[in-house]
Amino acid sequence: MSDFDFSQRFLFDDNDVRGELVALEDSYQQVLAKHAYPEPVARLLGEMMAAAALLAGNLKFEGLLVLQARSSGPVPLLMVECSSEREVRGIARYHAEQIDAQAGLRELMPEGVLALTVDPKDGQRYQGIVALDGADLAECLSQYFVNSEQLPTKFWLQSDGRRARGLMLQALPADRLRDPEERQAAWEHVTTLADTLRAEELLKLDNETLLHRLYHQEQVRLFDALPLQFRCSCSRERSSRALVSLGEEDARRLLEEEGGTLSIDCQFCNHRYLFDAADIAQLFAGGGSDEPSSTRH
Structure with a gap:
């Protein structure tokens, strides 16, 4: 402050x-x-x-x-x-x-x-x-x-x-x-x-x-x-909810179009949240996606 x-x-x-x-x-x-x-x-x-x-x-x-x-x-x-x-x-x-x-x-x-x-x-x-x-x-x-x-x-x-x-x-x-x-x-x-x-x-x-x-x-x-x-109110959780709102089929299609990694950028602070196939699978399995998957480095 x-x-x-x-x-x-x-x-x-x-x-x-x-x-x-x-x-x-x-x-x-x-x-x-x-x-x-x-x-x-x-x-x-x-x-x-x-x-x-x-x-x-x-x-x-x-x-x-x-x-x-x-x-x-x-x-x-x-x-x-x-x-x-x-x-x-x-x-x-x-x-x-x-x-x-x-x-x-x-x-x-x-x-x-x-x-x-x-x-x-x-x-x-x-x-x-x-x-x-x-x-x-x-x-x-x-x-x-x-x-x-x-x-x-x-x-x-x-x-x-x-x-x-x-x-x-x-x-x-x-x-x-x-x-x-x-x-x-x-x-x-x-x-x-x-x-x-x-x-x-x-x-x-x-x-x-x-x-x-x-x-x-x-x-x-x-x-x-x-x-x-x-303070920006963006978060990985909010980005995850945006992906869920798309539906699993559209999210997977976007993932394929983007070459295996989806990025959601906050327009206010420019922070970027990345999601790979493991993240998407976990998200639609109900496990959430508070943290990036261990498959992406």
């Missing part, structure tokens, strides 16, 4: 607004190290990683939050997962020859759609959809909460290819302020101040300094930081 990868919650004492700050550095670099992403793609992927970590901070159960964006443009797919254990991974698919160095969200993902999926280990899966028609990812996510009639929520996201940072503000149910006009005024006040935040401030300032710069006239409580880390 890195000291540079964490989420940290804060609370305003005088109104019904909470906030969350996220910093990703080592985990972001581990994701980028798996693929040679062009700089605009790396920046957008970093913003999505920060967004997923912010949203996963709301999970009150064991499970997974997934952000998946698709488009008809130079970046047909972006996908980030963040678990309730604050383990994050991400991937992008892109057409390098179509990417301009100065491209933003609209140029990279025209006609894009973002799916936000909450997948609890126990319970019902939930998914929301939002069009990627805003100026940037933060605007699109903020609009999603407006359209879904959930608690007002607003995002600020930045990434520079080295680190990714995010800020989220969210209105809470009425408690300290009961009058609707007072609540709206308080919400507009804290979000308007956050709109003054410059990209370099979000990327480079520590959380205490950032909050003091924005809200030095407010009573803000900053809670302990919680660690974030890169």
Whole structure:
């Protein structure tokens, strides 16, 4: 776990607004190290990683939050997962020859759609959809909460290819302020101040300094930081289940076509899982395939 990868919650004492700050550095670099992403793609992927970590901070159960964006443009797919254990991974698919160095969200993902999926280990899966028609990812996510009639929520996201940072503000149910006009005024006040935040401030300032710069006239409580880390959830067992889902006949046919060794590559971390004839036989005999067979060296 890195000291540079964490989420940290804060609370305003005088109104019904909470906030969350996220910093990703080592985990972001581990994701980028798996693929040679062009700089605009790396920046957008970093913003999505920060967004997923912010949203996963709301999970009150064991499970997974997934952000998946698709488009008809130079970046047909972006996908980030963040678990309730604050383990994050991400991937992008892109057409390098179509990417301009100065491209933003609209140029990279025209006609894009973002799916936000909450997948609890126990319970019902939930998914929301939002069009990627805003100026940037933060605007699109903020609009999603407006359209879904959930608690007002607003995002600020930045990434520079080295680190990714995010800020989220969210209105809470009425408690300290009961009058609707007072609540709206308080919400507009804290979000308007956050709109003054410059990209370099979000990327480079520590959380205490950032909050003091924005809200030095407010009573803000900053809670302990919680660690974030890169971890891929791929495994040999999951690859085995994928082979079982094909059926024995198709698996053996693929094995023959591949010259006696089947490989399943994880698209997130590039780890490769190999299966030979003995593995396939053991798998469909019900013995599983947690370890490679002793026939392959």
